[in-house]
Amino acid sequence: MNIEMIRAAAERIRGHVVETPLLRSAFLDRVAGRRVWIKPECLQHTGSFKYRGGRAAVSALSDETRRRGVIAYSSGNHAQGVALAASEFGTPSVIVMPSDAPKMKIDNTRALGGEVVLYDRSTEDRDAIGSEIATARGLTLIRPFDEPEVIAGQGTAGLEIARQAAAAGIEKADVLVCCGGGGFASGIALALEAEAPGLRMRPVEPENFDDMIRSLAAGEIRRNATLTGSICDAIISPEPGQITFPILQRLAGPGIVVTDAEALHAVAHLFSRLKLVAEPGGAVAVAAALFHADEIAGEDVIVTISGGNVDPDVFITALSRYTV
Amino acid sequence: MNIEMIRAAAERIRGHVVETPLLRSAFLDRVAGRRVWIKPECLQHTGSFKYRGGRAAVSALSDETRRRGVIAYSSGNHAQGVALAASEFGTPSVIVMPSDAPKMKIDNTRALGGEVVLYDRSTEDRDAIGSEIATARGLTLIRPFDEPEVIAGQGTAGLEIARQAAAAGIEKADVLVCCGGGGFASGIALALEAEAPGLRMRPVEPENFDDMIRSLAAGEIRRNATLTGSICDAIISPEPGQITFPILQRLAGPGIVVTDAEALHAVAHLFSRLKLVAEPGGAVAVAAALFHADEIAGEDVIVTISGGNVDPDVFITALSRYTV
Missing domain, CATH: 3.40.50.1100 (Rossmann fold)
Incomplete structure (x- = not known):
């Protein structure tokens, strides 16, 4: 698993994937206390980076x-x-x-x-x-994350982030990535290592389903105690992958854990401020940027939205509960 | 008012506006019976092309x-x-x-x-x-539409459409544009005339507020009977502009009129299929592509979303009423 595989994947999928833009909102910047750059993979075909x-x-x-x-x-x-x-x-x-x-x-x-x-x-x-x-x-x-060519494909989002950040003049920033089994996170981390060494990938997980962050802290793979009961179901997996975990041990910055309520609140912000539909699990990294600003340093933060396949009921709940 | 002003505006605003992508969904293609290419200006800064x-x-x-x-x-x-x-x-x-x-x-x-x-x-x-x-x-x-530099700015979306259509191999297609006073429609029409003569701008308006389409049919400016009572408020204006009307007389293809219900239904489709938040007025062109397919010819149709500044209540109504 290496950067050459990511570059080769980018060649193969060019013209087929949506090159998602980096979006900004002055309102989100104000909540976060820094410039927030959003990579909306909810706009990818099928509504997620997958x-x-x-x-x-x-x-x-x-x-x-x-x-x-x-x-x-x-x-x-x-x-x-x-x-x-x-x-x-x-x-x-x-x-x-x-x-x-x-x-x-x-x-x-x-x-x-x-x-x-x-x-x-x-x-x-x-x-x-x-x-x-x-x-x-x-x-x-085709495994969902512990599969080299799948990680390579997810890493193409990291190549885009590296290029877009350079175009925006961002040399140094954290890149917050919604993390399940770690395919998206490890692909992006490898791409940034090669193409934008000033950018550091940091995983974000929902409370009680932070297997990757606990595993990284422990230095060995830890499982989630349960796999149900989170509104962030889209990014829940049993445990880190055998391929993804060592990559993240080497490259990941400190993880951030957010609550379901914060994720839902972030969904409402994305509706009001960027006109994007995110699923709660896809909004955990945005929640980290908005509500865990003290765990982040620097003037810029880059944030992924991993997907937008949310049921109308859940979306309506977010809009009803949080006025933004 | 000419193409040079649009090109000059594009130079001045480059790097400041979002170059919105052209998005597709196989599901929308199926409803429309042709390939639908969506230009989502709801993702523009402040949530609209304005x-x-x-x-x-x-x-x-x-x-x-x-x-x-x-x-x-x-x-x-x-x-x-x-x-x-x-x-x-x-x-x-x-x-x-x-x-x-x-x-x-x-x-x-x-x-x-x-x-x-x-x-x-x-x-x-x-x-x-x-x-x-x-x-x-x-x-x-700064007038909202009957102002040459404003029309020039809106026309930059047309330059992007011309470039993106060429990259996608689309030589001939209708371009459906949400129409109020005609600033967006006339700017895009001028850009397409110069850069993509195979693409034809067609205005779309909500039922009972189709002043532009009636004016084009009559060959002279006609007012709307009323200015309130449409859920598509974002694109309602009293009458065509003195500058925009002659441009559209020369360049516009036949207009399409959609109902409020169709606009709301389109809002629900955009939520489910493209993860986009559109305001009802911003979704009238999508409604035309989805529900007035028999008024359109060709294998491809390009469709603008003009904005996404919708109140949560209205959005919830769309999601509750239409299961997509």
């Missing part, structure tokens, strides 16, 4: 392998990213999802061309089901 | 004139665009607003550096008040 990794991984396969198809386990953003990327290549994709996943996510994944295979979380073994289908049909598994 | 015209107009003044300050009449997006542009130059700005304007818009205009002067719609004469202040303080009036 399309970058999906497209990078599918495009890295040999023609022969790609023709047989790909498989992914996901109830969320990775599912849609892989399904769309596969469709664009005319590649079959099987997405294994729990049968109690939100109907809209199942429908969207199908609409993007994914063949959805449902399993019962309480009685069936996801890996056994997936593995049987993969073997029978010769499908290639 | 900042382009404000910045272009303020930057066109001589140092001496600019030092004295500017004045604008507006309860909406033009107010914020002018206030921010003036602040960036250290120029005083007076914004004359009705005292019953939404408190949030008054607060935002002040926060952006505007000196807000309130008047009572029922007992006071806005023009008399503004004119007295302007004369006493030597302020330059």
Whole structure:
């Protein structure tokens, strides 16, 4: 896993991914007490950065392998990213999802061309089901984060940040990244190391689901105690990856933990101030910039929004609860 | 008013305006029956394209004139665009607003550096008040649309569309533009005439407030019967401008009229599919692409979103009423 893979991924996906702009608002600057530069990956195809990794991984396969198809386990953003990327290549994709996943996510994944295979979380073994289908049909598994080509794809957002920050005259700043299994965070960290050494990647996680930040502090992988109960579900994963964790041990700055309430409040700010729809998990880094300003130094901070696939009910809750 | 003024405005405002991307969604394509390319000016500074015209107009003044300050009449997006542009130059700005304007818009205009002067719609004469202040303080009036440098600024969005369409390989398409007084529409039409003659600007207006489309049909300026009662308030103006109307007589393709319900439905689509916050008036062109497909020809359609300054209540109504 190295910068050359990220550069190669950027070449392969150029013209297919949205080069998301860096956006600013004087109002957000005032709340944060510094200049806030927002990288809105909610505007990426399928509504999250996951399309970058999906497209990078599918495009890295040999023609022969790609023709047989790909498989992914996901109830969320990775599912849609892989399904769309596969469709664009005319590649079959099987997405294994729990049968109690939100109907809209199942429908969207199908609409993007994914063949959805449902399993019962309480009685069936996801890996056994997936593995049987993969073997029978010769499908290639695309893991959500612990997969070099996926990390390379996510890292292309870091190359864009490096270029955009240079154009804006930012030489030194923290880059706050919403962190689940660490694919987005480690890809961006590697890109910044090579292209913008004055920029430092710092992971942000929701309270009680800060496995990466606790693991980095402990120097070894720690699991989350539970995987449900956070409104930031889009970025919850059981534990850091075997590939992502060592990269972040080497490159990550101190992590920041935010509450669900702060994430929702950030969603309302992004609605009012930047006209962006963020999912709560996608807004944790913005929440860190706005409400944990004392944990950040410098005149500029760069902040990712990882995704915007939020149910209307949750979004309405954010707007009703927080007047911005 | 000519293309050279638009090119000059683009030079002056470069690096200050957001170059908004062209965004797509396979889901919107399906509803529209063709490829839909969205130019989201809700992501522009202050949440609407009006900042382009404000910045272009303020930057066109001589140092001496600019030092004295500017004045604008507006309860909406033009107010914020002018206030921010003036602040960036250290120029005083007076914004004359009705005292019953939404408190949030008054607060935002002040926060952006505007000196807000309130008047009572029922007992006071806005023009008399503004004119007295302007004369006493030597302020330059910046009209919302019937002002060459403002039209030039709005036209810079058209230059971007021409460039982005060429990069996407689109040679021939309609460009649907949300139309009030016609500043945005005429600026874009002039830019396309010069830079992308295969692209044709078509105005879109809300039902019962289609003064521009009726005027174009009649061959002379027609007023709206009323100015209140539309949810698309952001793009309602009394009648076409003296400068904008002849430009559109020469260059506009057939207009499209949409209902308030269609505009709200488009707001919900933009939330779900592109993670964008649009105001109903800002979504009329998207509504035309989605729900008036039979009035459009060709495989591609380019669509502007003019702004995203929507009250949470209205946005919640859109999400509650339309499941997308």
